[in-house]
Amino acid sequence: MPKISKKGQQMPESPIRKLVPYAEGAKKRGVKVYHLNIGQPDIKTPEVAINAVKNVDIKVLEYSHSAGFESYRKKLAASYQKINLPINTEDIIITTGGSEALLFAMGSTMDTDDEIIIPEPFYANYNGFSTASGVKVVPVISTIESGFALPPIADFEKLITPKTKAILICNPGNPTGYLYSKEEIFQLAELVKKHDLFLIADEVYREFTYDGLSHFSVMNVPGLEQHAIMIDSVSKRYSMCGARIGCIVSKNKEVMSTAMKFAQARLSPPTFAQIASEAALDTPLSYFDEVISEYKERRDILVNELQKIEGVQVAIPKGAFYCIAKLPVKNADDFAQWLLENYNFNGETVMVAPAAGFYSSPNVGLDEVRIAYVLKKEDLIKSVQILKEALSVYQK
Incomplete structure (x- = not known):
């Protein structure tokens, strides 16, 4: 059988997208998934x-x-x-x-x-x-x-x-x-x-x-x-x-x-x-004022809610729409998969991006996740609530 290239073998999988099959599985079981894993804004494209x-x-x-x-x-x-x-x-x-x-x-x-x-x-x-x-x-x-x-x-x-x-x-x-x-x-x-x-x-x-x-x-x-x-x-x-x-x-x-x-x-x-x-390029400046103000509110809600969870450490972002949170777990990859495969809170769960995939040093960031605050504020509050409940179950 012909061989795949070394370059192809070395090409890394997306840490964000590799959990997609588990998310799809959760949805097929009727579980609602809040996507905190990908930087796809829900803001409308300028008309x-x-x-x-x-x-x-x-x-x-x-x-x-x-x-x-x-x-x-x-x-x-x-x-x-x-x-x-x-x-x-x-x-x-x-x-x-x-x-x-x-x-x-x-x-x-x-x-x-x-x-x-x-x-x-x-x-x-x-x-x-x-x-x-x-x-x-x-x-x-x-x-x-x-x-x-x-x-x-x-x-x-x-x-x-x-x-x-x-x-x-x-x-x-x-x-x-x-x-x-x-x-x-x-x-x-x-x-x-x-x-x-x-x-x-x-x-x-x-x-x-x-x-x-x-x-x-x-x-x-x-x-x-x-x-x-x-x-x-x-x-x-x-x-x-x-x-x-x-x-x-x-x-x-x-x-x-x-x-x-x-x-x-x-x-x-x-x-x-x-x-x-x-x-x-003809988008009015007011579009950005509204977008930035919306993201700042989302960031503040996300960070405040995360800081309330015992054992969670979060770096306060000053730009973009992501933050890294350190969780009280040994392996965030395992936790992220478990959230989609084995857990739901009132029929809902969250999808996060394990942060180890954002490092190229081995065994770094294993207890960290990246969270994108691209969802509306009430969904962010709900997502962090689910995360909090999930952590207490997972740790047991």
């Missing part, structure tokens, strides 16, 4: 984006330019400039989601067996993108005790080898909700300049910041132009996960001309989704 696709008059559904519609890139650059990001049309290549932008970034800057340093826990698919690119992830651990703040720069420095090509951060962070401060970004900027590395920043949750804090982009660091690569996406900003439109942004001409070769190899990003994404 302006939906209407643009509904009202489109196309006779032939053509390829677009490999870099994406010029009209979209121009409008996107103008929208970045409005929030003081010094980005021009030629600094942008439109991609099929932020996922493809990350693959282009890795493909353009790293060779097989090169290394990328990532503070963990991190978005689980970074493992997948690295495996697909033949790149080795070198984790630097941040802890729940520090609220998942940037680890000391000395911790990064001791991991740098001749194989190190880049540092990758998610800001604000998935799965932690941590928002890096301006000072932390400057520390990283100094480090990558000193060692001649790239700093790749996944900034797809830029708008989602709380407590009067604001996001600081790698594109705003003076003197970092040749090192900074920004990843962006419409998925969370406009609640358009299914559009699969993102972009890779850099002032480094060599990076962008190389990424363009990858873009040409896959021909072009999807046309209808670009039409929707270009139109989404």
Whole structure:
């Protein structure tokens, strides 16, 4: 029988999606499942984006330019400039989601067996993108005790080898909700300049910041132009996960001309989704004010309710819409599966994402889960109530 590739064998399973069969089983048994496991917002997609696709008059559904519609890139650059990001049309290549932008970034800057340093826990698919690119992830651990703040720069420095090509951060962070401060970004900027590395920043949750804090982009660091690569996406900003439109942004001409070769190899990003994404740029600012205020309320409810459960420790997120909670269990994987297979409270249960899948270090985060606060407030209260009852039963 022909053999599967080593790369295919090493490709990690999604820690978020591997529990899906158990959730489906629970639903077939008539159990209601509250999904705290995936960052799929329930906020409505802006009407302006939906209407643009509904009202489109196309006779032939053509390829677009490999870099994406010029009209979209121009409008996107103008929208970045409005929030003081010094980005021009030629600094942008439109991609099929932020996922493809990350693959282009890795493909353009790293060779097989090169290394990328990532503070963990991190978005689980970074493992997948690295495996697909033949790149080795070198984790630097941040802890729940520090609220998942940037680890000391000395911790990064001791991991740098001749194989190190880049540092990758998610800001604000998935799965932690941590928002890096301006000072932390400057520390990283100094480090990558000193060692001649790239700093790749996944900034797809830029708008989602709380407590009067604001996001600081790698594109705003003076003197970092040749090192900074920004990843962006419409998925969370406009609640358009299914559009699969993102972009890779850099002032480094060599990076962008190389990424363009990858873009040409896959021909072009999807046309209808670009039409929707270009139109989404006309979304009124009031949309974001309402969304941010809604998420802040959800965060406050979730954190307050979790803090009431004995033995649960939670890091308070300052951005995005996730938090990591440490539970009084030995194995969160086992607990998450048990919640779906063997437990219900008045015919209801919850689905969480075991956090070990967000680390690449073995045996770390085994007692942690990621919770996405993308459900309405009454559902969050109910979910935490179920979690509390479930923990007391599970511990017995």
